Amino acid sequence: xxxxxxxxxxxxxxxxxxxxxxxxxxxxxxxxxxxxxxxxxxxxxxxxxxxxxxx
Amino acid sequence: xxxxxxxxxxxxxxxxxxxxxxxxxxxxxxxxxxxxxxxxxxxxxxxxxxxxxxxxxxxxxxxxxxxxxxxxxxxxxxxxxxxxxxxxxxxxxxxxxxxxxxxxxxxxxxxxxxxxxxxxxxxxxxxxxxxxxxxxxxxxxxxxxxxxxxxxxxxxxxxxxxxxxxxxxxxxxxxxxxxxxxxxxxxxxxxxxxxxxxxxxxxxxxxxxxxxxxxxxxxxxxxxxxxxxxxxxxxxxxxxxxxxxxxxxxxxxxxxxxxxxxxxxxxxxxxxxxxxxxxxxxxxxxxxxxxxxxxxxxxxxxxxxxxxxxxxxxxxxxxxxxxxxxxxxxxxxxxxxxxxxxxxxxxxxxxxxxxxxxxxxxxxxxxxxxxxxxxxxxxxxxxxxxxxxxxxxxx
Ligand SMILES: [Fe+2]
Ligand SMILES: [Fe+2]
Ligand SMILES: [Fe+2]
Numbered sequence: 259x260x261x262x263x264x265x266x267x268x269x270x271x272x273x274x275x276x277x278x279x280x281x282x283x284x285x286x287x288x289x290x291x292x293x294x295x296x297x298x299x300x301x302x303x304x305x306x307x308x309x310x311x312x313x
Numbered sequence: 314x315x316x317x318x319x320x321x322x323x324x325x326x327x328x329x330x331x332x333x334x335x336x337x338x339x340x341x342x343x344x345x346x347x348x349x350x351x352x353x354x355x356x357x358x359x360x361x362x363x364x365x366x367x368x369x370x371x372x373x374x375x376x377x378x379x380x381x382x383x384x385x386x387x388x389x390x391x392x393x394x395x396x397x398x399x400x401x402x403x404x405x406x407x408x409x410x411x412x413x414x415x416x417x418x419x420x421x422x423x424x425x426x427x428x429x430x431x432x433x434x435x436x437x438x439x440x441x442x443x444x445x446x447x448x449x450x451x452x453x454x455x456x457x458x459x460x461x462x463x464x465x466x467x468x469x470x471x472x473x474x475x476x477x478x479x480x481x482x483x484x485x486x487x488x489x490x491x492x493x494x495x496x497x498x499x500x501x502x503x504x505x506x507x508x509x510x511x512x513x514x515x516x517x518x519x520x521x522x523x524x525x526x527x528x529x530x531x532x533x534x535x536x537x538x539x540x541x542x543x544x545x546x547x548x549x550x551x552x553x554x555x556x557x558x559x560x561x562x563x564x565x566x567x568x569x570x571x572x573x574x575x576x577x578x579x580x581x582x583x584x585x586x587x588x589x590x591x592x593x594x595x596x597x598x599x600x601x602x603x604x605x606x607x608x609x610x611x612x613x614x615x616x617x618x619x620x621x622x623x624x625x626x627x628x629x630x631x632x633x634x635x636x637x638x639x640x641x642x643x644x645x646x647x648x649x650x651x652x653x654x655x656x657x658x659x660x661x662x663x664x665x666x667x668x669x670x671x672x673x674x675x676x677x678x679x680x681x682x683x684x685x686x687x688x689x690x691x692x693x694x695x696x697x698x699x700x701x702x703x704x705x706x707x708x
Contacts, residue, residue: 266457301456
């Protein structure tokens with residue numbers, strides 16, 4: 259499962275952690291986030307995220 | 314100056330800050346001052362849309378009093394947390410005890426971290442409406458245009474958009490409307506505002522404009538929170554934003570340099586000559602003689618940036634460091650750049666500039682050029698060719 263970075267504020271979505279404050283369970287891949295999910299830090303939509311390339 | 318009716322039962326009750334010369338701390342120089350626009354809407358229910366910067370609270374309250382007893386305000390719409398628009402909230406809330414604050418969830422969070430007031434809030438989301446009587450307010454969240462809390466308020470029947478900071482200008486004037494002011498000054502300030510604050514948010518701005526266009530809502534007037542109100546030609550500023558946000562540029566270069574004893578300046582001048590002789594518009598700025606806010610504005614419609622600095626302690630000079638930190642935050646897209654500079658022994662400035670250019674996402678169009686101590690005739694010729702070469706890439 260890939261991590262995704264918010265291109266606006268640099269928040270990282272880690273599927274292992276999910277986004278429990280907003281009802282996203284740990285283990286949820288980015289692709290399975292609901293369409294109306296937004297960056298918990300800055301509020302922009304999923305389309306503003308990019309995949310974090312693994313080093 | 315009294316409260317001004319901008320439309321039927323809608324009044325400007327803001328404040329003019331004639332003499333403010335630096336904004337957001339020292340990140341933005343406001344050489345034409347600014348205004349903080351707050352709007353009072355009179356209906357069965359009374360609403361105040363945004364407030365002003367704290368030191369102007371009394372001025373705003375006096376203007377409201379000309380229209381109505383401020384105790385009677387039912388709602389305060391807070392489109393944005395930032396203190397230039399929320400600063401008068403504590404003062405107005407002391408008088409308008411029963412006024413409910415209408416804002417986004419992030420705005421409530423931010424306001425409570427600013428003022429710690431035990432206030433009555435109503436959180437709204439995109440699509441929510443608030444009926445005042447004859448007039449209806451509709452809300453549109455606009456996260457990161459330009460803070461997470463940002464929201465636009467739309468007056469449905471009157472077709473007026475109140476987008477807070479978006480489409481604003483730091484422009485103090487006794488006039489309130491676009492058709493009443495000098496058009497060059499107006500667009501100069503609108504461009505400066507976009508360049509220095511909104512460049513990094515271009516793709517969000519484009520999407521938001523498209524979203525509004527798809528909603529098919531007529532916009533008769535745009536009443537932002539700074540500067541004049543766009544009533545004659547709201548499309549003018551919307552189209553300008555579309556161009557800026559699409560990273561449209563002109564065949565134009567901007568040369569910015571910082572120099573210690575003039576060697577890097579000599580290089581900058583020769584490079585500028587080269588660009589000029591290649592037929593490309595170019596502007597040259599000594600970073601220490603020109604306001605950064607103005608330079609950034611000039612970079613908004615320029616395709617190419619030529620950035621030079623002499624070496625000091627194996628790195629660039631400190632003001633260039635600050636300038637490039639700003640550029641890294643702006644991340645302008647679809648631009649090209651190259652670095653130059655003089656040095657005495659080890660060098661380092663040019664390498665630092667190139668790293669910063671890469672970090673800002675700007676394409677390094679050609680290898681840098683350096684000269685030890687003072688450039689000789691041959692090196693100056695090379696600088697001229699360097700400029701010419703760069704200009705070809707702009708065409
Ligand atoms: Fe974000
Ligand atoms: Fe703001
Ligand atoms: Fe503002």
